[in-house]
Amino acid sequence: MLDAQSLDTIFRRARTHNAIAGAVSDAQLRELYDLMKWGPTASNTQPGRILFVRSREAKEKLRPALSPGNLDKTMAAPVTAIIAHDLMFYENLPRTFPHRPDAINAFKGEEKKAGNENTAFRNGTLQGAYFIIAARALGLDCGPMSGFDNAKVDAAFFPDGRWKSNFLVNIGKGDPAKVMPRNPRLTFEEACRIE
């Protein structure tokens, strides 16, 4: 089991940041991916994809899609990760799930499209959560956001339609003075049942 300080870092004292500055290097982005990639996905499908928006040009491409409340803080953050998923994720299965050579057949064909979107969204979202936990474990603060126009992001960054955006995460060094008051979480009794 992790020690109390580690649990504080990734959960109990970790906050959603609204003012994120600093710099994030390529090496840190690689370290982050190399940690989060170990989180599990159905049949090891790994549909999650990440576009790290870091350059000024890329940030300007993102700007028109951002909701007003998310605009300034996102433009100011050193990196904004677009957490996305690949609708053709199953192409990798012969390599990533080799002990079931027929696994790819469960996803091939026009009639499988809706189910594939479901698989990509569910597992891509899980990978987005692994992303946040991994970033915090590595000392990066996060500001996740769904307040943006997904269609605009997809048109600007993923015009071939293969990757679909899910949510955004600003990462970098957060200013603890600019976080909102901590809001309560549901109790075990409210959120859980044991049967």
Ligand SMILES: Cc1cc2nc3c(=O)[nH]c(=O)nc-3n(C[C@H](O)[C@H](O)[C@H](O)COP(=O)(O)O)c2cc1C
């Ligand atoms: C998927 C997701 C989408 C969110 N969207 C936004 C957003 O668009 N704008 C914003 O300011 N905060 C957004 N938040 C931040 C949440 O309001 C925040 O994480 C929550 O209130 C818990 O805050 P805490 O982690 O500081 O306790 C989002 C968080 C998540 C996980």
